[in-house]
Amino acid sequence: MGGYGSGRRSSWGGKTTTESQRRIDIRWMKRQGYLRAGTMGNLIWSNRGEQTGLITYSMVEEGMVLNYRYRINGGEWQPVEQSIIFDRTPCNYGGHRTWFRCPRCGKRVALLYGAGKLFLCRHCYDLAYGSQQETMSDRLMRKQRKIRERLGADMDLFIPIWQKPKGMHWKTFGRLRQEENRTNYRMNVIMGKRLGIYFDG
Numbered sequence: 778m779g780g781y782g783s784g785r786r787s788s789w790g791g792k793t794t795t796e797s798q799r800r801i802d803i804r805w806m807k808r809q810g811y812l813r814a815g816t817m818g819n820l821i822w823s824n825r826g827e828q829t830g831l832i833t834y835s836m837v838e839e840g841m842v843l844n845y846r847y848r849i850n851g852g853e854w855q856p857v858e859q860s861i862i863f864d865r866t867p868c869n870y871g872g873h874r875t876w877f878r879c880p881r882c883g884k885r886v887a888l889l890y891g892a893g894k895l896f897l898c899r900h901c902y903d904l905a906y907g908s909q910q911e912t913m914s915d916r917l918m919r920k921q922r923k924i925r926e927r928l929g930a931d932m933d934l935f936i937p938i939w940q941k942p943k944g945m946h947w948k949t950f951g952r953l954r955q956e957e958n959r960t961n962y963r964m965n966v967i968m969g970k971r972l973g974i975y976f977d978g
């Protein structure tokens with residue numbers, strides 16, 4: 778039956794470039810038999826015996842719902858509920874493979890990362906930069922994330938920055954926010970040009 782937390786607890790290990798991140802691997806979930814509709818349980822991450830994350834999942838028709846708490850920079854905990862849709866592709870040898878649809882970009886992916894408030898694909902969180910050639914928009918995105926890191930803001934670029942870190946001067950906070958805004962604007966111009974949209978100024 779698989780009721781809440783009925784033996785469906787597990788922790789993730791595995792060494793990857795993103796090992797410090799909370800992540801969900803759909804292949805792993807499938808192997809564990811968690812993808813059956815109606816299944817519920819907890820996913821727990823730990824690092825050297827210390828729990829670093831806990832979410833509750835429940836499988837619904839063609840997807841799952843995640844529930845967890847999130848806070849920025851030692852602020853108030855807030856409850857988050859996130860729905861993730863699944864997608865299927867046929868396998869060569871019969872059967873099918875199940876994928877997550879990234880809730881931000883819609884890409885078909887096997888892994889979702891909880892690097893900010895939401896679980897998104899690595900492209901949306903830009904977790905794999907480094908070796909690849911950087912484009913202008915990558916550079917701008919990286920700059921935005923650097924500023925966000927300094928401000929203790931969410932790494933999801935779509936979530937606005939509003940909280941000033943304790944101990945930071947309002948002037949510094951204002952300047953960094955403005956800089957992030959400008960970078961964001963430049964990025965929109967680049968993205969817009971790609972899509973054939975032009976901004977004024």
Ligand SMILES: [Zn+2]
Nearest residue numbers: 879882898901
């Ligand atoms: Zn994505």
